[in-house]
Amino acid sequence: MCYSAQVIEAYDEYVDIHGADIDIEEFAQLCGFRCQDDRIKIPKAVEIAFQGEGSPLAASIQASLAEYRAQQTTKLEQELFKQRTRLVDAERTLLTKTTKAATESKRIATNKMAWAQDKLADLRRTELVAADSRIYPGYYAPVMVMENGRKVIKPMRYQYRLEGKPATYDTKYPGTYNARRDNLEGFWRDQFGCSHGIMAITAFYEHVERRGADGQSEKTILEFKPRPLQVMLVACLWSRWSAPGEPALLSFAAITDEPPEEVAAAGHDRCVIPIKPENVDAWLSPEQYTMQDFYDILDDRERPYFVNRLAA
Numbered sequence: 001m002c003y004s005a006q007v008i009e010a011y012d013e014y015v016d017i018h019g020a021d022i023d024i025e026e027f028a029q030l031c032g033f034r035c036q037d038d039r040i041k042i043p044k045a046v047e048i049a050f051q052g053e054g055s056p057l058a059a060s061i062q063a064s065l066a067e068y069r070a071q072q073t074t075k076l077e078q079e080l081f082k083q084r085t086r087l088v089d090a091e092r093t094l095l096t097k098t099t100k101a102a103t104e105s106k107r108i109a110t111n112k113m114a115w116a117q118d119k120l121a122d123l124r125r126t127e128l129v130a131a132d133s134r135i136y137p138g139y140y141a142p143v144m145v146m147e148n149g150r151k152v153i154k155p156m157r158y159q160y161r162l163e164g165k166p167a168t169y170d171t172k173y174p175g176t177y178n179a180r181r182d183n184l185e186g187f188w189r190d191q192f193g194c195s196h197g198i199m200a201i202t203a204f205y206e207h208v209e210r211r212g213a214d215g216q217s218e219k220t221i222l223e224f225k226p227r228p229l230q231v232m233l234v235a236c237l238w239s240r241w242s243a244p245g246e247p248a249l250l251s252f253a254a255i256t257d258e259p260p261e262e263v264a265a266a267g268h269d270r271c272v273i274p275i276k277p278e279n280v281d282a283w284l285s286p287e288q289y290t291m292q293d294f295y296d297i298l299d300d301r302e303r304p305y306f307v308n309r310l311a312a
Contacts, residue, residue: 006202014144023152031064042139043139089105134205140155140158159251162239178254179253193294198234200231206270209267221310222266223311232272237252239252255298282297
């Protein structure tokens with residue numbers, strides 16, 4: 001499975017290279033919804049992409065971002081105050097008597113204070129780092145689709161929610177951020193051949209098991225980057241989910257297949273499918289092609305060599 005990916009957040013690359021338009025209204029709605037539901041996760045590099053834009057919708061996005069950051073700052077500062085109080089109480093107890101409860105309380109408070117301080121620093125940071133472009137299941141990423149004959153970039157959650165299913169489907173089936181190629185006409189039969197998308201990434205990350213120095217098996221995360229370095233146009237399936245009384249949800253899954261030899265040798269059994277640029281228009285226009293055409297596109301993929309290293 002594609003556990004995580006490094007997304008391309010520079011929308012001008014989509015626009016300049018593929019002639020896509022940005023659905024800024026969808027981005028504005030998403031940023032507004034996040035002020036009411038902070039479970040919505042948007043990478044920093046994605047959320048700041050509209051800085052400097054002069055349109056009313058871009059101004060709305062900036063206002064929502066400012067409101068969200070103010071909300072999160074207040075929550076984190078309250079958590080810091082709570083944990084400082086807990087730490088002081090624990091240390092006061094330990095001055096007179098060493099107890100397991102006070103020692104544990106001091107440890108927890110110290111860890112939670114460090115976590116809150118890191119989050120506050122990250123929230124206030126303005127310069128971008130590589131981690132700001134990472135997405136994980138449940139995070140939002142820019143996805144290119146075809147709409148009324150034009151390519152459009154929309155923000156979508158990296159975990160597919162099937163149309164007609166309840167919201168609880170997310171926790172019942174948490175693995176729907178990847179769609180196995182060998183199940184496209186099974187579990188994914190209503191999406192394959194109907195709603196195709198493209199996610200542009202520069203790397204992907206996987207959990208693998210490796211044997212440590214002590215001979216014991218341990219899980220680690222590897223970063224896989226293509227050689228030569230390139231933007232990979234990953235084949236995806238997407239949907240717009242709706243339910244009475246709920247905001248609409250755009251979500252997607254990346255299609256995965258058997259891995260190339262170097263990915264398998266590193267310890268992973270799946271790999272995303274980067275399709276060739278000349279096949280993008282056909283992939284995004286499922287109504288004009290047959291199922292066999294789409295399998296041919298997935299077979300006629302880009303085949304870079306993937307170099308791996310331990311993820312930071």
